[in-house]
Amino acid sequence: xxxxxxxxxxxxxxxxxxxxxxxxxxxxxxxxxxxxxxxxxxxxxxxxxxxxxxxxxxxxxxxxxxxxxxxxxxxxxxxxxxxxxxxxxxxxxxxxxxxxxxxxxxxxxxxxxxxxxxxxxxxxxxxxxxxxxxxxxxxxxxxxxxxxxxxxxxxxxxxxxxxxxxxxxxxxxxxxxxxxxxxxxxxxxxxxxxxxxxxxxxxxxxxxxxxxxxxxxxxxxxxxxxxxxxxxxxxxxxxxxxxxxxxxxxxxxxxxxxxxxxxxxxxxxxxxxxxxxxxxxxxxxxxxxxxxxxxxxxxxxxxxxxxxxxxxxxxxxxxxxxxxxxxxxxxxxxxxxxxxxxxxxxx
Amino acid sequence: xxxxxxxxxxxxxxxxxxxxxxxxxxxxxxxxxxxxxxxxxxxxxxxxxxxxxxxxxxxxxxxxxxxxxxxxxxxxxxxxxxxxxxxxxxx
Numbered sequence: 001x002x003x004x005x006x007x008x009x010x011x012x013x014x015x016x017x018x019x020x021x022x023x024x025x026x027x028x029x030x031x032x033x034x035x036x037x038x039x040x041x042x043x044x045x046x047x048x049x050x051x052x053x054x055x056x057x058x059x060x061x062x063x064x065x066x067x068x069x070x071x072x073x074x075x076x077x078x079x080x081x082x083x084x085x086x087x088x089x090x091x092x093x094x095x096x097x098x099x100x101x102x103x104x105x106x107x108x109x110x111x112x113x114x115x116x117x118x119x120x121x122x123x124x125x126x127x128x129x130x131x132x133x134x135x136x137x138x139x140x141x142x143x144x145x146x147x148x149x150x151x152x153x154x155x156x157x158x159x160x161x162x163x164x165x166x167x168x169x170x171x172x173x174x175x176x177x178x179x180x181x182x183x184x185x186x187x188x189x190x191x192x193x194x195x196x197x198x199x200x201x202x203x204x205x206x207x208x209x210x211x212x213x214x215x216x217x218x219x220x221x222x223x224x225x226x227x228x229x230x231x232x233x234x235x236x237x238x239x240x241x242x243x244x245x246x247x248x249x250x251x252x253x254x255x256x257x258x259x260x261x262x263x264x265x266x267x268x269x270x271x272x273x274x275x276x277x278x279x280x281x282x283x284x285x286x287x288x289x290x291x292x293x294x295x296x297x298x299x300x301x302x303x304x305x306x307x308x309x310x311x312x313x314x315x316x317x318x319x320x321x322x323x324x325x326x327x328x329x330x331x332x333x334x335x336x337x338x339x340x341x342x343x344x345x346x347x
Numbered sequence: 348x349x350x351x352x353x354x355x356x357x358x359x360x361x362x363x364x365x366x367x368x369x370x371x372x373x374x375x376x377x378x379x380x381x382x383x384x385x386x387x388x389x390x391x392x393x394x395x396x397x398x399x400x401x402x403x404x405x406x407x408x409x410x411x412x413x414x415x416x417x418x419x420x421x422x423x424x425x426x427x428x429x430x431x432x433x434x435x436x437x438x
Contacts, residue, residue, distance in 0.1 A: 019355060020433045023362070025418075027375050027429065032417035034376070035385060036409040039392045043404050048396070 214326045222298060358437065367436055371429065378425045388417055 042048035052058065064073040083092040088105045103109030107116065198211045198219055311319070362368040379385055395412045396404050 015351065016434075016437065019358065020430055020437065022355075023359075023433050024426070024429055027368075027372055028418055028421060029414065030372060031375055031379060032388075032414045033410065035388055035417070036392075036406065036413045039389065039396075039413075040404065040406050040409050043396060043401060049393075049401075 212323050212326075214323065218326075222295070362436070371432060374432070375425070375429055378428070379421065382422050382425060384417070384420055384422070384425075387420055388413060391416055 039048065063071050065071070066073075068075065070076060082095045084095055084098045085091070086093055086098070086101060086105055088102070093101045100109075104112045104115065107113065198215060359368075362371075392409060392413065395409070399408060
């Protein structure tokens with residue numbers, strides 16, 4: 001892009017400067033010529049004086065060049081301090097916020113319906129502290145977590161699962177608790193030793209306040225296939241005492257489809273053995289959500305809500321009844337007043 | 348001096364060949380519009396035309412009116428920048 005180097009001796013330098021100036025002059029002349037041709041053409045075509053009207057209009061719309069005022073002569077922030085009364089809610093709103101407020105107020109904006117629905121939803125959950133909280137709980141409950149276990153499948157949509165809202169992901173989801181089915185043997189081991197065993201219980205400790213020891217024991221029996229030794233059930237660290245029976249038998253219990261004893265197409269099986277088979281058959285076609293509900297029903301455990309929410313009276317009573325039956329009256333008496341605890345949500 | 352004129356011719360040719368002359372021209376035009384030089388000159392033209400009469404204006408009239416005034420009205424900053432660019436190109 002550069003010319004050959006010019007030696008910068010005196011005369012050459014002046015010649016060079018002269019040259020530069022000459023080039024510059026040529027460029028300016030070109031510009032002037034261009035302008036004159038343009039003007040001449042405008043004159044001859046008759047559009048040169050088009051932007052001039054009568055003197056009055058010219059005076060009226062003259063460009064204003066004063067400080068604090070725009071070129072039309074209007075004051076810039078005249079409306080900043082003014083307040084307008086909303087015709088809908090009769091409140092005084094600042095002028096610059098008036099349009100967005102009106103949008104929300106009248107419900108005509110792009111997001112106004114979304115916000116209103118969300119507000120209604122939160123109001124409903126707060127006001128109705130009764131039953132049917134599972135759905136909302138799962139939706140709103142993001143508090144606790146097991147740690148850093150995240151999975152790319154975490155955000156799978158609920159709508160895939162028959163429209164039920166129990167599962168938000170197929171892997172660990174902290175707000176809906178443990179999903180045993182998708183865990184490998186090592187993960188199951190860690191789950192059983194670090195947190196509450198009960199399906200979908202968000203409790204962190206091994207003795208979470210929402211479930212009794214009997215329930216946990218039943219869950220372990222069901223999942224592992226053998227009861228852990230009794231005195232250790234209530235011990236804090238069971239990781240030392242039990243190990244997962246070989247992963248296959250465990251997973252076979254968890255995965256209905258893979259059960260070796262069930263022949264999937266044997267519809268002519270006798271009634272005696274068909275219970276398990278029917279279960280397997282029906283469950284195979286169901287979603288994991290329904291499978292978890294089935295597990296819970298087997299364990300006679302209701303889905304547990306996070307501790308901070310109250311139970312409906314029906315749920316509480318059912319919980320109480322379950323625990324009372326298992327334990328026998330003696331222990332119930334020993335616990336004393338547990339019904340009240342269940343009723344009022346204190347554990 | 349012929350050497351000089353030869354050199355000039357060579358430089359001009361180089362300018363054109365490399366497209367630098369066009370670039371410089373466009374740059375100058377843009378700067379002049381930006382600084383209001385064009386509008387000033389146009390207003391001056393209006394006076395001239397009103398003087399001479401709309402029907403009788405010729406190109407030569409306009410050119411003789413516009414060029415000296417135009418040369419004088421170019422702001423210093425624009426002039427300096429353009430000279431610098433030309434020098435940079437030649438160096």
